[in-house]
Amino acid sequence: MDPTRPPSRDKALRPWLLGLGLVLAVVAIQGGASQTPRPLAADAPSSEFSEERAQRVMRHLAEDIGRRIPGTPAHREAATYLLGVLRELPRVEVELQDVEGVYLDDDTLIAYSTQNVVARLPGRRPDAVLLSAHYDSAPEGSGAADDALGIAAMVEVARALANGPELENSVIFNFNGAEEYGLLGAAGFMKHRWASQVRAFVNLEATGLGGRAILFQAGPDASWLLDAYARAVPDPFGDVLGQDLFQNQLIPANTDGHVYRTARIPGLDLALFQDGYAVHSPLDRPERVEPGSLQHMGDSALAVTRELTSRPFPSEGTSGPSIYYDVLGLWMIRYGLQGAWAWAAVAALLAAGATVLAARRRVIRLFVALEGLGFLVASLVVALVLPVALAFLPYYAFNRPHGWYSSPWLAVAAFGGLSVTGALLPRALWARRLTSRGVPSQERMCSAWLAGLWLWVLTLGAMQLLGLGTAYLPLWWTVGGALGLIAASAFASPRARLAALYAGWLPGLVLTVQLGRSLLELFIPVAGHLRLGVPLDPLVALLVALPVVSASVLGLAPLQESTRFGPSIAAFATVGVAFLVALIFHFPYTPERPKRLWLEHRQQEGQSKLLFSSWDFPDPLAALSGQPGQLHATARMPGFRGGYEAPTPPAALPAPGLKVLESHYDESTALRTVRLRIEPGTAYLVRLRIPKTTLAGWLLPAPLPPLDPDDTSYVLDVLSSPGGSRELSLLLKDREEVPVDVQAFFAEWPPPLEEARSRLPAWTTTNLRVSTYTTLRL
Numbered sequence: 001m002d003p004t005r006p007p008s009r010d011k012a013l014r015p016w017l018l019g020l021g022l023v024l025a026v027v028a029i030q031g032g033a034s035q036t037p038r039p040l041a042a043d044a045p046s047s048e049f050s051e052e053r054a055q056r057v058m059r060h061l062a063e064d065i066g067r068r069i070p071g072t073p074a075h076r077e078a079a080t081y082l083l084g085v086l087r088e089l090p091r092v093e094v095e096l097q098d099v100e101g102v103y104l105d106d107d108t109l110i111a112y113s114t115q116n117v118v119a120r121l122p123g124r125r126p127d128a129v130l131l132s133a134h135y136d137s138a139p140e141g142s143g144a145a146d147d148a149l150g151i152a153a154m155v156e157v158a159r160a161l162a163n164g165p166e167l168e169n170s171v172i173f174n175f176n177g178a179e180e181y182g183l184l185g186a187a188g189f190m191k192h193r194w195a196s197q198v199r200a201f202v203n204l205e206a207t208g209l210g211g212r213a214i215l216f217q218a219g220p221d222a223s224w225l226l227d228a229y230a231r232a233v234p235d236p237f238g239d240v241l242g243q244d245l246f247q248n249q250l251i252p253a254n255t256d257g258h259v260y261r262t263a264r265i266p267g268l269d270l271a272l273f274q275d276g277y278a279v280h281s282p283l284d285r286p287e288r289v290e291p292g293s294l295q296h297m298g299d300s301a302l303a304v305t306r307e308l309t310s311r312p313f314p315s316e317g318t319s320g321p322s323i324y325y326d327v328l329g330l331w332m333i334r335y336g337l338q339g340a341w342a343w344a345a346v347a348a349l350l351a352a353g354a355t356v357l358a359a360r361r362r363v364i365r366l367f368v369a370l371e372g373l374g375f376l377v378a379s380l381v382v383a384l385v386l387p388v389a390l391a392f393l394p395y396y397a398f399n400r401p402h403g404w405y406s407s408p409w410l411a412v413a414a415f416g417g418l419s420v421t422g423a424l425l426p427r428a429l430w431a432r433r434l435t436s437r438g439v440p441s442q443e444r445m446c447s448a449w450l451a452g453l454w455l456w457v458l459t460l461g462a463m464q465l466l467g468l469g470t471a472y473l474p475l476w477w478t479v480g481g482a483l484g485l486i487a488a489s490a491f492a493s494p495r496a497r498l499a500a501l502y503a504g505w506l507p508g509l510v511l512t513v514q515l516g517r518s519l520l521e522l523f524i525p526v527a528g529h530l531r532l533g534v535p536l537d538p539l540v541a542l543l544v545a546l547p548v549v550s551a552s553v554l555g556l557a558p559l560q561e562s563t564r565f566g567p568s569i570a571a572f573a574t575v576g577v578a579f580l581v582a583l584i585f586h587f588p589y590t591p592e593r594p595k596r597l598w599l600e601h602r603q604q605e606g607q608s609k610l611l612f613s614s615w616d617f618p619d620p621l622a623a624l625s626g627q628p629g630q631l632h633a634t635a636r637m638p639g640f641r642g643g644y645e646a647p648t649p650p651a652a653l654p655a656p657g658l659k660v661l662e663s664h665y666d667e668s669t670a671l672r673t674v675r676l677r678i679e680p681g682t683a684y685l686v687r688l689r690i691p692k693t694t695l696a697g698w699l700l701p702a703p704l705p706p707l708d709p710d711d712t713s714y715v716l717d718v719l720s721s722p723g724g725s726r727e728l729s730l731l732l733k734d735r736e737e738v739p740v741d742v743q744a745f746f747a748e749w750p751p752p753l754e755e756a757r758s759r760l761p762a763w764t765t766t767n768l769r770v771s772t773y774t775t776l777r778l
Contacts, residue, residue, distance in 0.1 A: 014495075015558035016568065018502055023551070026506070026513050033328040036212055036292025037235060037299065046163040049156050049298035051291075057085065057152035058294065059286045061135065062144035068137045070114050070178040071684030071720055072747045078135050082117045082175050085155055089162040093120045097192055102702045105182030107711065109702055111726055112184045112719040117175035118192055119158060123167035128194070129308045130172045130201040130265070131157060131301065132186060132256050134179030139747065140767040141284040145272060149289060150204030151175055153298040160302055161309075169309040172198060179256055181685070181719055186256035190263055199313040200225060201267030202301055203257040208525065210290030211274030212329065213297040214518075216242030217257060222266035223322040223336050224314050229268060230324075230332035232307035233300045238332065239325045239515060240469030242269075270300055273518075276525030277593040281765045323469040328510065333472075340471060344464050347475055350482040351457050355450060358489045364446045368439060372451035375430040376553065379423045383549045384542065386422035387415040387576070391541035394584045395617075401535035402618055403583040406593035408524045410583045415544040417576030421569055423552040428565035441561040442494060446485065448557035449501055453481040455553055473515065473550065477508035481554050498558055505554050516547030529596050529615040536617060588618065589763040595623060597766045601651060601753040604773035608650035610756055614642045615767070626759040651750035655772050656680045658742055661727070663778075665735055671696055672732045674778050678718050679725045683744035683772075686720075689713040690730065694738045699729035713741070730778070737777040746770040 039051035061068065061078055068078045079096060086094040100113035117135070120128070133150030137143030154173055161171060172194050176185025189195055200222070204213075215238025218226050230236060246254075257269045272293055278284050324334035335343065358364045395401035404411035427448070434444050456477040463471035484504015488497040520543060527536050559565070589595045596615035601608070611634065612627075614620035619642040624631055631644040657679035665672045680686050692707060695714050704714060718726050732738050749768055757766050 012562040012564045015498065015561070018498065019505075019555055019558070022502060022506065022509065023513070026510055027517075030328060030510070030514050030517065033330065034212060034237070036210075036290060037295050039292050039295045047160050049153075049160055049295065049302045051295040051298065053159070054152040054156040054294055054298055055286070057155045058144060058148045058289070061148040061151060062142040062284075062286050066142045067139060067747065068135060068143065069139055069684050069747050070112075070136050070181060070184075071680070074747075075136060075177065076115070079115045079117050079177060082135060082151070082155070086117065086119050086158065086173075089159055091121060092158060092162050093122070094118070097188065099188030099191055101188060101191065102700050103182055103184055103187045104702055104705055107705045107707055108182070108715045108717055109700065109705055110182045110184060110717045110719060111700065111728065112178060112181070112188070113724055113726075114178040114184055114188060114719065116177050116185050116189055116192070118189065118194065119173040119175070120194055121158065121161055121167065121171040121173075123170040123309060125169050125312070126197050127199045127313055128170035128172045128197040129305055130174060130198040130260070130267070131204070131305060132174040132176060132189075132201055132260070133204040134176045134185055134256065136178050136180055136185070138180045138280050139745075139769065140280060141282045144284050144286045145206040145209040145289055146279050146284060147179065147204070147206055148286075149206055149272070149294055149297065153204055153294060153301055156298050157302045157305060161305065167306075167309040168311065169199075169313070170197065171305060171309060176256065178719065181717070183254060183256050183259050184719065186259035190259065195263075198260075198265055200308055201257065201260045201265055202304060203255055203260070203267060203269045204297060204301060205255050205269065205271040206273075207271055207279055207522070208273040208276040209278050209284065209288050210293050211272060211521070212237040212293070213270045213272055213300050214238055214242070215268060215270055215324070216273075217246055217255075217269035218243065218324060219266050219321060220261060221321060223334065225266055225268055225308075226322050226324050226332070226334040228307040229304050230334055232303040233332070234303065235296060235299070235329050236326045236332035237296075237329050239518065240323050240472070241515060241519075244469050268304065270297065272297065273522050276522065277528060279525075280529065281594075281596065281767070283592075283594070283765055321469075323472055325472055325511065328514070337467075341464060343475055344460050344471070347460060347478040347482065348457050351453050351478055354453070354482040354485040354489070358446060358450065358485055361489045363489045364443060364450050368434065368443065368447040369450040369454070372430060372448050373455060375426045376448070376451045376455055378426040379556075380549050380553070382425055383419045383423035383552060384545050387418040387541040387545045388538045390418055390580060391415065391537040393580070394537050395535040398584050400584050401537055402527070402588040402616065403586040404537070404540055405524065405528060405588040405616075406590045407586060408520055410579055410586060411524075411540050411544055412520070414576055414579035414583050415541040416548050417572045417579060419545040419548040419576075420552065421572045421576055423549065423556060424559075424565055424569045424572065427556060427560065428569065431560050431563050431565060434560070435563050442497065444560040445501075445558050446488060446497070448560040449481065449485055449488075449554060452553040452557055453478065453485060456481060470515075473508065473511055476511055477550070477554065480504040480507035484554075494561075501554075501558055508554070509551055512547045512550045516543075519543055525593075527616060528593075531615055532617065534617065587763075591762045594763050594765040595620070597623060597760065597764050598769070599753065599756060599766045600769040600771060601648065601750060602771050602773055603650055603653055605775070608648050609645045610648045610752065612644045612646075620644070623761055623764050626761070627756060628759075648752040648756075651752065651770070653744075653746055653750075653770065653772050654681050655774060656683050656686050656742065656744045658776060660778065670733070672735055673729055674732060675727065675729045676778075677725055677727050680718065680720045680744065682748075683746050684719065685745040686718040687743040687745070688716045688718070689741040689743075690716070691738065694732050694734050695730060696733050697731040699731070732778070740776050740778050741773065742776055743771050743773045
């Protein structure tokens with residue numbers, strides 16, 4: 001038989017059937033493996049975690065009390081409720097911590113006073129594990145998942161531990177009262193006398209309302225924490241990608257864990273992240289929280305806390321940064337940086353051995369594989385560029401961006417199909433080139449595999465040098481690819497070789513599908529409140545294309561056995577273009593996955609108006625058609641797109657008191673000291689904007705924050721308890737009066753704001769704000 005003769009149609013379909021079948025099987029298995037555990041009923045043993053018992057706490061906070069904004073009576077009511085619940089537990093010491101201070105959150109200095117509910121379950125040793133969550137909520141919703149769920153989990157963990165045997169180490173609980181406004185409750189806890197006893201922390205958070213609680217940050221420099229988590233948690237779920245993103249400042253957010261890590265306390269951050277469409281919105285309600293999510297959060301927190309309290313804490317400097325990831329929610333793999341380099345060396349040696357073996361058995365020729373490396377790089381470039389380039393069409397050609405928002409599968413089908421199309425084009429050219437030179441079909445297949453294997457080796461080395469924990473993906477692609485080539489070299493049967501190669505494809509495929517799915521489940525809901533002035537279709541296309549491209553490096557190699565690339569390219573191009581068209585004409589929002597709007601009732605300089613804006617890129621004007629009167633376009637609100645305003649009747653909003661107690665000019669320093677008293681009144685937050693050209697400093701226990709070149713003002717937020725006041729002194733460069741903008745935010749929503757919200761369509765959700773805005777001259 002002629003070895004260069006194209007295989008029959010059935011043989012040409014065989015790699016596609018096997019490859020796509022494996023992908024569908026992995027997706028199905030991974031979906032099943034990510035299911036939440038069965039919730040335990042209220043009659044579960046008191047030493048176990050019961051979701052039903054914990055739900056009572058979550059529901060009371062989110063439904064009976066509602067929005068728990070710091071500086072409001074509801075916030076104090078929540079603290080009083082938690083004090084009562086915790087005091088019913090045996091052996092638990094409980095107290096209310098009234099704390100005030102200053103904290104720098106990015107470029108804003110916050111002067112705060114708040115309340116933490118702090119509890120302690122003493123062990124045989126004073127060294128303690130800290131469990132932390134926040135009971136305050138964002139103004140726009142009651143915060144069932146963010147973070148009443150974390151608080152409820154902590155209460156139930158405290159109950160289970162208090163009803164169990166005495167612990168070796170102590171456990172401290174910080175039910176902190178102000179996270180949403182700059183991690184203030186955590187900062188305040190560090191002033192508590194028990195803070196010095198903390199040796200590790202477990203922080204409970206939420207960026208979504210469903211799924212398992214993911215371990216997204218660990219450490220720093222504490223592999224023993226990961227060991228404890230992996231040993232104890234029954235359904236481990238976590239990935240070092242989140243840690244890579246946070247540590248490289250690619251996520252513009254932080255958790256309370258940032259405060260503890262700054263104080264050199266290592267710890268674990270756990271959070272729900274699926275169904276992020278509802279977080280920080282009125283949809284964040286108890287009935288929307290997925291059954292079993294609270295159970296998994298609580299089981300994980302209880303198990304790792306028991307493990308950490310069962311033995312002495314290691315001394316400082318006993319471990320370094322770690323790489324960690326779960327496999328189908330069954331096992332947690334973790335190792336340190338030295339282990340990562342050792343595994344990378346083993347993988348490279350394994351790839352070299354597979355290369356030598358394949359060459360000796362004349363399965364491949366090295367110069368053919370080297371030529372294939374160039375075509376493979378071209379294949380990857382086209383596979384990334386094609387979907388990203390076509391992703392500009394929805395907005396720039398049709399003005400219909402974000403059609404994937406409520407239906408992410410449209411993006412997967414459209415951009416995934418286009419990515420496969422791009423990956424096939426250079427491969428088709430290479431296959432024709434090799435066929436014309438008489439290279440046998442089996443050698444074409446194995447040479448393409450070898451080229452992909454060494455591309456993964458190079459990628460692994462580059463990611464290791466960059467210190468990225470996600471280098472575990474090229475590690476497993478390299479190991480699986482090398483083992484697949486070794487097995488294929490041992491067989492003479494084409495079918496056996498094909499099966500061997502795809503068996504080596506599986507380890508990398510499982511982890512890539514798992515990570516790619518998590519990325520999309522996290523990012524697409526976040527895109528609804530990511531305040532960027534550009535459409536995000538190209539970025540979503542890239543997020544879809546990256547795992548497709550990763551799988552194609554080795555997954556498409558068996559196709560080189562054939563030269564019949566035309567039908568495959570046509571099929572995937574048709575699928576990609578068809579779903580791209582569907583995506584363009586698909587309406588982006590639903591009531592369950594709505595568009596986020598910003599609606600503010602602002603009283604400024606004698607005028608009362610409603611301000612409408614959009615959190616995501618698409619213009620909000622279509623959502624405002626039901627508003628009475630004429631809307632006027634306004635200047636772009638900071639961080640938002642598509643601003644509109646309309647006059648509205650004024651509300652009874654008393655401006656905060658701002659009294660100058662003293663003003664003194666020092667001739668020797670040419671600075672004027674102005675001492676102020678701020679009395680927020682019924683406002684929960686007062687924001688001062690002071691021109692940076694006039695402010696030389698302030699008499700607060702923090703320096704002036706660094707500003708971007710485009711910033712024109714220093715921002716000082718004052719977050720106070722009801723009826724409280726705050727004094728501060730400003731050092732001004734000018735002897736003349738200086739304009740200071742004062743904005744006050746109120747928790748009560750006046751009737752015009754409620755009426756405006758009621759006129760919005762069902763496919764929207766609204767972040768409401770009420771403020772007064774005045775300019776004073778100091």
